[in-house]
Amino acid sequence: MKTVLHKADTRGYANHGWLLSRHTFSFANYFDPTRMQFGALRVLNDDQVAGGQGFGSHPHQNMEIISIPLEGDLEHKDSMGNVTVIKEGDVQVMSAGTGIIHSEYNKNKDKEVKFFQIWVFPNQEDVKPRYDQISIADLKKKNQFYQILSPNPDDQGVWIHQDAWFHLGDFEAGKQDTYTIKKAGNGVYAFVIEGDVTINGQALNRRDGFGLTDIEQLTITADSDARVLLMEVPMIEE
Template sequence: MKTILHKADTRGDANHGWLHSKHTFSFANYFDPARMNFGVLRVLNDDTVDAGMGFGTHRHDNMEIISIPLEGDLEHKDSMGNKTVIKNGDVQIICAGTGISHSEYNANTDKPVKFLQIWVVPNKRNVTPRYDQISLNMEDRHNKLQQILSPNPEDAGVWIHQNAWFHLGKFDKGFQTEYRVKEKGNGVYAFILSGELSINDQKLNTRDGFGITEIDNFKIIADTDSEILLMEVPMT
């Protein structure tokens, strides 16, 4: 078993006034050669966008981009003609493929929007771009792990061009569970959304990140009421 711990206060901090972003991995003006990625997990940005503000139209290609709103409403427009709003409980996927342009704005005029933006390197290049979003039953993650992403279009959650599985859990204090790695050789990166958890005896606090590799399964214990995002990804 190998592990890597990224404490919340060691993340890159970019405050642009209207946007406050915390970068787990190197991104934009934040660069740390020791924190470029975790396997094919390339970006984990913890973003807060002021009311009425947002990202103007910009382009992506050959990246799987997952957005998970935590608070507020995020408006999305793209070059494929999609115009949608995503909110807490939704998951959005953009398979950028050969290229897509999009914008993202806080749809609220009275409060910030908070969301996670996650980039995963795909296992297929130059695919036809695709957009999807789903609304999840948040009760399905109470004291269990709710799958929100997989490689299989027929499986629960959104799907991406990569052998990756994401789960969300919301646990009561004292709850224990086990995660079993779905594909041999994959690693799992845990991101603590709130509260305090232990993974194989490693104590973790809100917004800490913890990567674990070369293991088949591990135990999770909720030391307080807590929420977690697990991202299982190939390491090469």
């Protein structure tokens, strides 16, 4: 087993007034050559957007982009004609492919919106751009991981052009679960959304990231009530 630990307070930080963003991996003005990616996982941003503010229209190409809202309402508009709102309990995915232009704004003027923005390198370039969003309310399970993303359109959750699987876990203190790697050679990046957990002997706290490679499974124990995102991805190099 090989591991990499990214404590919450070591992340990149940007304060744009309307946007507070913490970057697990190099992004925009934050650059650390040792923190460019974890395999196919390229971006993991923890964003907080002020009321009525947001990201104006901007392009993406050849990237799988996943948004997981934590609080508030985020309005999305794109060049494919989609106008939607995502909120806590939803998962949004875009395959940028040959090119897409979109904007994201806090729909509410009186409260913040908080969400994770995640980028994954695709295994196919120049695909037709695609947008989807789902509610995960009916997928949730207590004290065990449940799938929210996979490579297969027929599987549970959203899908992307990559051999990647994302799972969420909502745990009560003292509970334990084991996750088994879906594809040999893949690694898993665990991100603690809330609470304190121990994964394969490593104690982790809120917003810590922990990457594991050369494993077949991992075991998580909740040291408090906790929520964890597991991102299994191929260990590619860019």
